[in-house]
Amino acid sequence: MLKVLKFGGSSMADATQFAKVRSIVESEESRRVVVVSAAGKRRGGDHKLTDLLYLCHAHLKYGVSCDGVWQMITERYLSIRDELGLSTDLESEFAALRQKMDSGISQDELVSRGEYFAARLMADYLGYEFIDSARWLYFRLDGTVDQEQSYEALRKLAQGRRVVIPGFYGVMPDGAIKTFSRGGSDITGALAAAALGADVYENWTDVSGFLMADPRIVKDPEPIERITYSELRELSYIGAQVLHEGTIFPVREKNITLNIRNTNQPQHPGTMIRESFEEGEITDDRFITGIAGKKNFSVITVTKSGMSGQQGTLRQMLEILEKYGVNVEYIPSGIDSVSLVVASDKAAPCLYQIMGDLQKEIKPDTIHVTEDMAIVAAVGRKMAYKPGSSGKIFATLGENHINIRMITQGPEELNIIVGVDNKDFENAIRVLYNSFVK
Ligand code: ASP
Numbered sequence: 441m442l443k444v445l446k447f448g449g450s451s452m453a454d455a456t457q458f459a460k461v462r463s464i465v466e467s468e469e470s471r472r473v474v475v476v477s478a479a480g481k482r483r484g485g486d487h488k489l490t491d492l493l494y495l496c497h498a499h500l501k502y503g504v505s506c507d508g509v510w511q512m513i514t515e516r517y518l519s520i521r522d523e524l525g526l527s528t529d530l531e532s533e534f535a536a537l538r539q540k541m542d543s544g545i546s547q548d549e550l551v552s553r554g555e556y557f558a559a560r561l562m563a564d565y566l567g568y569e570f571i572d573s574a575r576w577l578y579f580r581l582d583g584t585v586d587q588e589q590s591y592e593a594l595r596k597l598a599q600g601r602r603v604v605i606p607g608f609y610g611v612m613p614d615g616a617i618k619t620f621s622r623g624g625s626d627i628t629g630a631l632a633a634a635a636l637g638a639d640v641y642e643n644w645t646d647v648s649g650f651l652m653a654d655p656r657i658v659k660d661p662e663p664i665e666r667i668t669y670s671e672l673r674e675l676s677y678i679g680a681q682v683l684h685e686g687t688i689f690p691v692r693e694k695n696i697t698l699n700i701r702n703t704n705q706p707q708h709p710g711t712m713i714r715e716s717f718e719e720g721e722i723t724d725d726r727f728i729t730g731i732a733g734k735k736n737f738s739v740i741t742v743t744k745s746g747m748s749g750q751q752g753t754l755r756q757m758l759e760i761l762e763k764y765g766v767n768v769e770y771i772p773s774g775i776d777s778v779s780l781v782v783a784s785d786k787a788a789p790c791l792y793q794i795m796g797d798l799q800k801e802i803k804p805d806t807i808h809v810t811e812d813m814a815i816v817a818a819v820g821r822k823m824a825y826k827p828g829s830s831g832k833i834f835a836t837l838g839e840n841h842i843n844i845r846m847i848t849q850g851p852e853e854l855n856i857i858v859g860v861d862n863k864d865f866e867n868a869i870r871v872l873y874n875s876f877v878k
Contacts, residue, residue: 441469441470441639442470442472442473442636442637442638442639443468443470443471443472443473443638443639443640443641443642444473444474444475444629444632444633444636444638444640444641444642445464445465445471445473445474445475445629445642445644446474446475446476446477446607446625446626446628446629446641446642446643446644447461447474447475447476447477447562447644447703448477448480448625448626448643448644448645448646449477449478449479449480449481449488449489449490450480450481450645450646450703451476451477451480451644451645451646451703452476452477452478452479452480452558452562453479453480453481453482453486454479454482454519454520454523455519455520455523455524457703458520458524458561458562458565459524460703460704460706461474461562461644461703462565462566463706464644464703464706465566466566467706470639470640471642472600472601472602472603473598473602473603473605473632473633473636473638474562474566474568474603474604474605475604475605475606475607475625475628475629475632476555476558476559476562476604476605476606476607476625477490477554477555477558477607477608477625478490478493478554478555478557478558478608479516479517479520479554479558487512489513489516489517489554489558490551490554490608490622492509492512492513492554493513493550493551493553493554494547494551495509496509496510496513496541496550497545497547497550497551500541500545500550506541510538513554514530514534517530517557517558517561518530520561521561524561524565526561526564526565527564528560528561528564530557530560530561533557533560537550537553546616546617548609548616548617548618548619549616549617551608551619552606552608552609552617552619554608555573555606555607555608555609555625556572556606556609558606559604559605559606559607562604563603563604566602566604567602568601568602568603568604569601569602569603569604570603570604570605571594571597571598571603571604571605572606573605573606573607573608573609573610573611573628574609574610574611574617575593575597575611576590576593576594576597576610576635577590577594577609577610577611577628577631578590578593578610578611578613579610579611579612579613579618580613581612581613583618585610585627585631587631587634587690590610590631590635591631591634591635592635594631594632594635594636595635595636598636605628605632606628607624607625607626607627607628607629608620608624608625608628609624609628610628620684620686621684623683623684624684624686626643626683626684626686626687627684627686627687627690629641629643629687630686630687630688630689630690630691630698631690633690633691633694633696634690634691634693634694634696637694638696639696639697640696640697640698640699641691641696641697641698641699642699642701643683643687643698643699643700643701644701644702644703645700645701645702645703646702646703646704647663647700647702648663648701648702648705648708648710648711649663649664649665649700649701649702649708649709649710649711650663650664650667650672650675650680650682650700650711650730651663651664651730652664652728652729652730652731652873652877653730653731653732653869653873653877654679654680654681654732654869657866657869657870658869658870658873661873661877662877663708663710663711664711664729664730665709665711665712666711666712666713666714666717667711667712667713667729667730668713668714668715668716668717668821669688669692669713669714669715670821670852670854671729671730671819671820671821671854672688672713673688674817674819674850674854674855675729675730675732675817675819676732678732678733678734678815678817678819678855678857679732679733679734680730680732683700692715695715697712697713697714698712698713698714699711699712699713700713726820726822726876726877727820727822727823727826727829727876728818728819728820728823728872728876728877729819729820729821729822730819730820731816731817731818731819731869731872731873732816732817732819732869733814733815733816733817733865733868733869734814734815735814735862735865736783736784736785736812736813736814736862737769737781737782737783737784737813737814737815737859738781738782738783738784738787738788738791738809738810738811738813739779739780739781739782739809739810739813739845739846739859740779740780740782740787740794740795740798740807740808740809741777741778741779741780741806741807741808741809741810742757742777742778742779742780742798742802742804742806742807743774743776743777743804743805743806743807744776744777744802744803744804744805745776745805746776747775747776747777747778748775748776753778753802754771754773754778756801756802757778757780757798757802758780760794760797760798760801761780761782761794763797764790764793764794765786766782766783766786766787766790766794767782767783767786768780768781768782769781769782769783769815770815770846770848770857771848772846772847772848779846781813781815781846781859784811784812791809795807795809810845812861812862812863813845813846813859813860813861813862814859814860814861814862814864814865814868815857815858815859816857816858816859816860816865816868816869816872817855817856817857817858818833818855818856818872818876819854819855820854820855821854823853823854823855823856824852824853824854829856830847830849830856832875832876833856833858833872833876834847834858836871836872836875836876837858837860837868837871837872840867840871842860842864842867842868842871843860843861843864844858844859844860845858845859845860845861846858846859847859
């Protein structure tokens with residue numbers, strides 16, 4: 441059994457958090473590969489090391505002294521080292537980096553040092569070997585990861601050993617350091633898990649798993665115990681803030697279980713994510729796994745009598761939106777009408793051109809745009825087997841005087857999506873949560 445563990449910034453913030461990480465790692469023999477983020481915030485108002493490093497680079501770029509920021513960065517890592525009584529030689533590393541900064545360092549290389557130093561310290565503290573991600577995580581020229589080459593390189597380097605790996609960065613074909621986008625250590629962990637054929641990828645953070653709804657809208661939402669990869673994709677697409685979007689693919693592809701855990705509450709089982717679950721594994725009888733949504737959609741509705749009998753109208757409409765680079769999110773349709781639901785911010789700059797083109801090419805009877813629509817999705821793999829799920833959702837919203845302006849359901853019956861006025865958005869989420877979860 442092999443578990444790959446990734447610890448986020450809050451788990452790496454100070455010596456106390458390092459101690460928690462060590463006790464988690466040591467509590468199971470299978471926890472042999474550890475991927476870390478840079479030190480994060482210790483409390484509200486504090487700074488993430490990565491943010492300080494970006495700031496430091498901005499100072500260098502504009503020729504302003506970065507001494508103050510640099511001191512904050514070095515002091516943070518030195519204090520972790522000293523409090524833990526480690527002997528990692530950070531001073532000479534810092535001096536070498538400082539020299540490089542003076543002679544011109546890329547932004548990616550400088551910010552990647554947050555993960556690098558964190559991993560060096562953690563390796564020392566755990567007595568694990570340090571593997572620099574510049575030695576195995578290979579990017580292609582187009583910025584994508586060369587998985588085959590990377591997996592092979594990591595397998596050779598790790599070879600069944602206990603190792604600590606810095607998250608967030610890898611190396612370009614010319615040897616330059618490149619980072620993922622923000623939050624990218626999640627991806628490094630997923631790639632390491634896939635490369636080494638882990639049984640479980642544990643992603644340790646500061647919440648006990650994914651929540652069933654946004655805690656800014658619903659008070660103390662319940663955590664999700666088990667969720668499939670498809671449900672997770674639905675929820676994150678529609679706005680739930682979960683992992684970095686590049687995380688799922690490498691682990692899903694290799695059928696690795698992903699487990700979100702809380703470093704500050706290690707006994708909590710967190711959220712389990714898998715391709716599917718056996719009947720017996722499901723402990724609750726909720727048919728909704730999670731609720732999420734987004735505001736600010738526009739609906740372009742075109743009506744034309746006889747449209748249903750004509751071929752090619754929908755294709756023409758979609759081609760027009762494609763021409764303007766506007767993604768169509770949903771397509772609810774009637775017999776002689778079709779609506780295209782698009783994100784308002786994407787459509788706004790070219791809305792008049794789109795309307796003009798639709799008018800010219802489709803020659804519709806009417807065409808109109810409704811603004812300020814929000815989308816709310818109830819996601820749950822069990823909905824497909826429960827007759828009446830959608831009826832209950834509509835009835836609940838109706839009883840609470842929330843006007844439903846659109847309804848769609850994906851063919852896999854994994855979700856039910858309703859369009860409501862922007863002003864009803866939060867209320868719709870609360871009403872659904874309270875009636876189906878509480
Ligand atoms: N430290 C990086 C960031 O703050 C990457 C990560 O933590 O995942 O974005």
